[in-house]
Amino acid sequence: MKNNFSQYNLSDDLIKAIDMLNYKEPSEVQKKVIPLILNKKDVIVKSQTGSGKTAAFAIPLCELIDWDQKDVQALVLTPTRELAKQVKEDIFNIGRFKRIKCVGMHGGESFIRQEKELKQKTHIAVGTPGRVLDHIDSGTFYTKNIKYLIIDEADEMLSMGFIDEVKWILQEMNKNIVTVLLSATMEEKINEIIKNYMHNPIKVEIENGSINKPKIDYEFYESNEKEKHNLLQDITILENPDSCIIFCNTQTCVDFVDEHLYDNGYSCNKIHGGMDQSDRTSIMNRFKKNEFRYLIATDVAARGIDVDDISLVINYDIPEKSETFVHRTGRTARNGKKGKAISFVNKKDLDSFEMIKDFLELDNLLLPAPKKELVELNKEKFDKKTNEKLEIKNDKGANLSQDILKIHINAGKKTKMRAVDIVGTFCDIDGMTAKDIGIINILDISTFVEILNGKGEMVLEALQNRNIKGRPRIVSRVD
Numbered sequence: 001m002k003n004n005f006s007q008y009n010l011s012d013d014l015i016k017a018i019d020m021l022n023y024k025e026p027s028e029v030q031k032k033v034i035p036l037i038l039n040k041k042d043v044i045v046k047s048q049t050g051s052g053k054t055a056a057f058a059i060p061l062c063e064l065i066d067w068d069q070k071d072v073q074a075l076v077l078t079p080t081r082e083l084a085k086q087v088k089e090d091i092f093n094i095g096r097f098k099r100i101k102c103v104g105m106h107g108g109e110s111f112i113r114q115e116k117e118l119k120q121k122t123h124i125a126v127g128t129p130g131r132v133l134d135h136i137d138s139g140t141f142y143t144k145n146i147k148y149l150i151i152d153e154a155d156e157m158l159s160m161g162f163i164d165e166v167k168w169i170l171q172e173m174n175k176n177i178v179t180v181l182l183s184a185t186m187e188e189k190i191n192e193i194i195k196n197y198m199h200n201p202i203k204v205e206i207e208n209g210s211i212n213k214p215k216i217d218y219e220f221y222e223s224n225e226k227e228k229h230n231l232l233q234d235i236t237i238l239e240n241p242d243s244c245i246i247f248c249n250t251q252t253c254v255d256f257v258d259e260h261l262y263d264n265g266y267s268c269n270k271i272h273g274g275m276d277q278s279d280r281t282s283i284m285n286r287f288k289k290n291e292f293r294y295l296i297a298t299d300v301a302a303r304g305i306d307v308d309d310i311s312l313v314i315n316y317d318i319p320e321k322s323e324t325f326v327h328r329t330g331r332t333a334r335n336g337k338k339g340k341a342i343s344f345v346n347k348k349d350l351d352s353f354e355m356i357k358d359f360l361e362l363d364n365l366l367l368p369a370p371k372k373e374l375v376e377l378n379k380e381k382f383d384k385k386t387n388e389k390l391e392i393k394n395d396k397g398a399n400l401s402q403d404i405l406k407i408h409i410n411a412g413k414k415t416k417m418r419a420v421d422i423v424g425t426f427c428d429i430d431g432m433t434a435k436d437i438g439i440i441n442i443l444d445i446s447t448f449v450e451i452l453n454g455k456g457e458m459v460l461e462a463l464q465n466r467n468i469k470g471r472p473r474i475v476s477r478v479d
């Protein structure tokens with residue numbers, strides 16, 4: 001089947017990556033947004049979660065980037081660390097063969113390490129507003145050569161109190177940059193940004209906005225706080241999902257639900273803002289690989305989970321804001337698939353329940369707890385699946401890595417290693433060209449290089465007996 005992204009006259013390197021990522025047919029938001037950004041138009045995007053909006057801006061950004069330019073040319077702002085990491089990964093995958101270098105700027109990771117990465121050739125930066133401002137104020141991030149700015153999930157920026165920081169960042173930008181703003185709602189402060197900082201923006205609104213009623217089956221169960229954990233067990237036995245996210249409003253609740261499910265033999269783990277970033281990242285990666293079935297989370301995980309096969313979302317606590325409900329439940333029914341969202345509603349939640357129904361134009365009634373006889377009938381099937389070994393999934397970009405070998409060289413900045421030294425040495429090897437060299441990352445005492453097009457083993461062998469920058473180096477593969 002022909003890759004229909006070729007209609008946008010993208011470079012062969014991008015088409016190759018897009019094809020290997022199994023993007024065949026552009027989604028509605030991609031069809032409308034990609035040509036506009038390629039034509040350097042300011043764009044306002046209203047689109048549902050899971051519609052492919054990240055690729056809608058990542059693909060044209062990677063196409064427009066001038067690879068030879070050293071300084072950052074595009075900045076993507078996201079409200080959370082998790083989303084920043086996800087967007088960075090998507091850009092890395094899409095730009096893999098064009099050798100696009102993307103750096104993350106967010107909390108939970110070393111500021112100094114980010115500073116060192118920014119000193120190297122970097123094409124695109126993805127960050128949260130606070131950390132981006134910290135780098136600007138410290139003089140470690142220069143905005144003078146930025147040509148493209150993406151403000152992702154502007155409504156969440158507003159609800160998290162970041163909108164003023166976004167404005168400060170905008171004031172640091174050149175006046176003629178291309179700006180793309182993505183938001184589920186257009187509140188006054190967001191409209192203020194559009195009016196003051198965007199140039200004749202073109203509005204793209206996908207039909208139904210953030211609502212996707214045909215694909216998500218919504219159910220609401222009447223509950224009380226004392227019996228909620230029993231209701232959760234009964235619902236999971238009846239639904240018996242392959243993969244499930246359970247949302248709670250507080251970190252304490254996440255800890256309680258995780259402990260309760262774990263004690264009852266569930267394959268589960270948790271994530272919330274009180275955990276170390278390294279632990280959150282590790283758990284998210286394990287969930288994406290399907291190493292456990294149930295993820296219990298606060299809203300920190302509602303932004304940045306890009307897993308296609310989550311069949312069930314449970315709101316253990318119903319959120320106060322309708323927009324939060326949409327973002328949570330949007331973790332299921334992604335990329336055209338069907339899903340289910342079940343919410344527990346206490347008496348104190350009735351106002352939120354009615355607001356959510358109005359917002360989504362639902363007519364659901366509150367359901368009573370399922371009958372114990374029905375639960376018992378399904379218990380054997382649930383226990384069987386619980387005891388089955390989970391099938392581990394490959395990373396989204398696994399196909400991209402098939403012909404790529406990453407190698408490590410025991411020299412770096414402290415021995416004055418430069419990218420030009422790497423390229424020169426590697427291109428002296430018979431059969432190698434600069435096109436076969438991927439991303440080069442030079443640290444203080446180490447250098448990491450990707451070798452493309454299946455030539456890694458040849459290069460690794462040749463470098464065992466060849467000097468780099470006038471001296472023999474230890475060169476090894478990175479698994």
